[in-house]
Amino acid sequence: MPICPSSFCLESESVPFTQSESDASSRAELAPVRQSVSLKQSAGSTRASFIATSGKLALLGFVALSGMLTGCSDSGVTLEDLEAAAAKVDISKIEIDAEPSDSAVMLDLEKSDLTFGFIKLTDCAPLVIAKEKGYFDDEGLNVTLDTQSNWKILLDNVINGQLDGAHMLAGQPIGATIGVGTKSPIVTAYSLDYNGNGITVSNEVWAQMQENDPALKSPTPKHPISAASLKPIVEEYLQDAGEPFPMGMVFPVSTHNYEIRYWLAASGIHPGMYTESDIKGFTDAQVKLSTVPPPQMPQNLEADIVKGYCVGEPWNQKAVVTGIGVPVTTNYDIWKNNPEKVFGVTEEWAEKHPQTHLAVIKALIRAGKWLDSTDESGKLVNREEAVEILSRKDYVGAEKEVIGNSMMGTFIFQSTDVREMPDFNVFFKHEASYPHYSDAIWFLTQMRRWGQITESKPASWYADTAKKIYRPEIYRQAAELLISEGKLDPNEIPAPDYDGYRAVTTEFIDGNEYDAKDPIGYINSFEIGNKDDESLAKK
Amino acid sequence: MNWRGNLLRFCDVAGLPILEPFVRLAAGEDKREQCIGIAKFILLPIGAVCVFLLLWAGAASNVVTDSAKLPSPQATWAAGKQLIGMHYDQRAADKAAKQAKLTEAVQLLAESNAYTAAAAEASGETQTLLENKSLALKKRAVTAANFTPSSAPTFIDQIWTSVKTVFFGFFLATIVAVPVGVLCGMSPWFNAAMTPFIQIFKPVSPLAWLPLAFIVIMWYYAGYSSGETFFNKAFLISASTVCLCSLWPTLVNTTLGVASVDKDFINVADVLRLSWWQRLTKIILPASLPLMFAGMRISLGVGWMVLIAADMLAQNPGLGKFVWDEFQNGSELTYARIAFSVIVIGMIGLVLDRIMIFFRNLVSFGNPSPV
Numbered sequence: 027m028p029i030c031p032s033s034f035c036l037e038s039e040s041v042p043f044t045q046s047e048s049d050a051s052s053r054a055e056l057a058p059v060r061q062s063v064s065l066k067q068s069a070g071s072t073r074a075s076f077i078a079t080s081g082k083l084a085l086l087g088f089v090a091l092s093g094m095l096t097g098c099s100d101s102g103v104t105l106e107d108l109e110a111a112a113a114k115v116d117i118s119k120i121e122i123d124a125e126p127s128d129s130a131v132m133l134d135l136e137k138s139d140l141t142f143g144f145i146k147l148t149d150c151a152p153l154v155i156a157k158e159k160g161y162f163d164d165e166g167l168n169v170t171l172d173t174q175s176n177w178k179i180l181l182d183n184v185i186n187g188q189l190d191g192a193h194m195l196a197g198q199p200i201g202a203t204i205g206v207g208t209k210s211p212i213v214t215a216y217s218l219d220y221n222g223n224g225i226t227v228s229n230e231v232w233a234q235m236q237e238n239d240p241a242l243k244s245p246t247p248k249h250p251i252s253a254a255s256l257k258p259i260v261e262e263y264l265q266d267a268g269e270p271f272p273m274g275m276v277f278p279v280s281t282h283n284y285e286i287r288y289w290l291a292a293s294g295i296h297p298g299m300y301t302e303s304d305i306k307g308f309t310d311a312q313v314k315l316s317t318v319p320p321p322q323m324p325q326n327l328e329a330d331i332v333k334g335y336c337v338g339e340p341w342n343q344k345a346v347v348t349g350i351g352v353p354v355t356t357n358y359d360i361w362k363n364n365p366e367k368v369f370g371v372t373e374e375w376a377e378k379h380p381q382t383h384l385a386v387i388k389a390l391i392r393a394g395k396w397l398d399s400t401d402e403s404g405k406l407v408n409r410e411e412a413v414e415i416l417s418r419k420d421y422v423g424a425e426k427e428v429i430g431n432s433m434m435g436t437f438i439f440q441s442t443d444v445r446e447m448p449d450f451n452v453f454f455k456h457e458a459s460y461p462h463y464s465d466a467i468w469f470l471t472q473m474r475r476w477g478q479i480t481e482s483k484p485a486s487w488y489a490d491t492a493k494k495i496y497r498p499e500i501y502r503q504a505a506e507l508l509i510s511e512g513k514l515d516p517n518e519i520p521a522p523d524y525d526g527y528r529a530v531t532t533e534f535i536d537g538n539e540y541d542a543k544d545p546i547g548y549i550n551s552f553e554i555g556n557k558d559d560e561s562l563a564k565k
Numbered sequence: 566m567n568w569r570g571n572l573l574r575f576c577d578v579a580g581l582p583i584l585e586p587f588v589r590l591a592a593g594e595d596k597r598e599q600c601i602g603i604a605k606f607i608l609l610p611i612g613a614v615c616v617f618l619l620l621w622a623g624a625a626s627n628v629v630t631d632s633a634k635l636p637s638p639q640a641t642w643a644a645g646k647q648l649i650g651m652h653y654d655q656r657a658a659d660k661a662a663k664q665a666k667l668t669e670a671v672q673l674l675a676e677s678n679a680y681t682a683a684a685a686e687a688s689g690e691t692q693t694l695l696e697n698k699s700l701a702l703k704k705r706a707v708t709a710a711n712f713t714p715s716s717a718p719t720f721i722d723q724i725w726t727s728v729k730t731v732f733f734g735f736f737l738a739t740i741v742a743v744p745v746g747v748l749c750g751m752s753p754w755f756n757a758a759m760t761p762f763i764q765i766f767k768p769v770s771p772l773a774w775l776p777l778a779f780i781v782i783m784w785y786y787a788g789y790s791s792g793e794t795f796f797n798k799a800f801l802i803s804a805s806t807v808c809l810c811s812l813w814p815t816l817v818n819t820t821l822g823v824a825s826v827d828k829d830f831i832n833v834a835d836v837l838r839l840s841w842w843q844r845l846t847k848i849i850l851p852a853s854l855p856l857m858f859a860g861m862r863i864s865l866g867v868g869w870m871v872l873i874a875a876d877m878l879a880q881n882p883g884l885g886k887f888v889w890d891e892f893q894n895g896s897e898l899t900y901a902r903i904a905f906s907v908i909v910i911g912m913i914g915l916v917l918d919r920i921m922i923f924f925r926n927l928v929s930f931g932n933p934s935p936v
Contacts, residue, residue: 105707108670108671108674108706108710109674111671111674112671112672112674112675112677112678112706113675113678115671115672115675117675117676117678117679117682118679120675120676120679122679122680122683122695134701134704135708138708139713139715146890146893146894157715166705166708168708168712168713168715169715170715170716170717171715171717172717173717173880173890173893174880175877175880175889175890175893179879179880183880186783186798188798188799319893321892321893321894322893328630417896419890419891419894419896419898419902420716420717420890422894423890423891423893423894423896423899424894424896425896425897428896
């Protein structure tokens, strides 16, 4: 086992016993600068030599400057130094575990310095918490979290290897694997959360919706609010402006895209189809859904570029706090406990780093559990601390109050309409962190419904594709390690005979029934969207 | 030369005419004239800055939208102080974490030694188990000793990254542009061959290069993950974008400089029967240095502007990413921090420009052109 790199880098300042070495290296670094000074002193008086010398001097100074700025100064502590220091420790006092068991030995990590990408949204919380609460550290992982400006760049950076893994839209590993947009296989063994999104419309649109449906005029209108009162506005806009009503979502394969489409289509508004030649999904559209990075949503709404949007928190609450829009519904109302974000890595990375992957999932499970732990009365006990951590500028960076609302279990629709939504952000309970095959299949059905999957596929293809992308076996392995360490209760994960399919549910805004074992039937059950041949359901 | 002459020459070469009246005043020259100089070069700009700050403060109290407001000068100043404070806090925390890890490494290694010692005395299966444990501990010790803090880069770190990137990109551009420029200047044939490329690529918007630079770097580093390569991929992408954009001013100016070397110098070279190499190093290069450096000055300025935009677009580490991340934050302090970064970016641009002016004046032998 190669464990002794000949010299490994440590910064000199923090290591008292390499002082002399670091002095030497800083002297060496100064050398070119001194040389240029001596040249200046010897500058001759004749014009020709002045030209030549000052030219050289300028070039030298210039080179020295670039060298100083680009060169890194790493002086290292060698293993010998470390061993010398360790030799001074009295080892007779160290207690020896006479029969160390295998489980006590840490995972044999292939890589311990990792960089994960994330987008500034509250649902990156498990990653942030695993880092800040030291869960990554406990697994021997040294994780850097790097914010990305949008989902496309995040995905590209995972694929090209700049990031080891990332906080991803649940649809991203699926889209990337089957080739909607970028094609490169990505897998997930951990679902970051359920719910957490909302649909917000501008004040003006909200006022019109209230005109259309007097029931909405109440200070506390009845939820869920459907898109029925939006329908006349959309139709009028299409008539007057001659183009579809502009709304925003965050990425073509995002949950947000499917949710806002679901919400609109449930009330008979056509959000447009993707076709082979129309990768923007505007064909037949009554509502034009354009891609806007999450943090830019409120500005886009304010600038009237979009009239409404579907986005994750805190960008709906931001609209409420700043008074530029009104959230009309949340995805909890569109589909109760719907999958939202996952932790994704490339298939290649997962194959190359199985133990590291396991360690990461272990830390994430603990973070999810921490986020959702409650006291006896069912109150979330750690959320306040989580909100403080997330509000730091290197994470989500929005004010604590803005992040706090939804994270603490209240969602503000209007100042008069504050609803308790304890399950607005679910990270762990209801088996939210387990990668259920049925969740992957739901995304596949929506991709087919809206034409991102251009051809009809047999039912077996849906199940096989889900198995390729979702890796519950890794989740289960990590959970079992945690159980053996006493950090997790066996009841907190699905039973061993669980097949990965959540129970058939009708908890959707339109009451439609979703059975992941019959994807073709589900696709055909919608009025708006592609239809497939029933015979495919048996294949 | 006396001290006065030296200092005046320094002011001249360093591009700091601001200091000139003080030097002359100290040397006892006409007081009235120097006071006018001070008023013109120092008091007047200070006054103008004050007026600007007042206007800014006024604007800040008026420019308020629903979701944001223009930060005031005070808020900007406070945000700047906070950013710098955060840097030092982070450094202290990182240092403490590192020290703790090192202590932990020593401890783990000691434990590993203890297990090795115990293994030497044991036998059979127990021995293997103890040895395995010792190895595992040793491995953890090495990991702990190699620990690098994984905190997000602070504002100061980002400044440093940006400055490094711009110099590296600029350095690359210079080592390509100068030889090509010299060849263009010396050989009309070579120049004719290069002209189409220069004409077409010179006006290309800097950021259009970014995706292309991206592909090339990704192709070159395919199969490596971050940390395995000598250069960071993101760093190279930014630097090569800077390089591709700052190539042209240096190239064009070098060509011009070489092509317009004084005929008398060439005649002297002919008379002395200098070899091609001697001609290049003794006559052509020294004589074209002023224009070359003038080109480099423009290049560096272009490079700095491009870099910030490239960082913003590609999310590469640096000041551009800092500004973009802040823009994505949307808290009350966000805009103040952005305003502060804008000022810092401007100041760094100014310093870079001054450095190049200094080098250019140094090679302009005695008649530095006006700033």
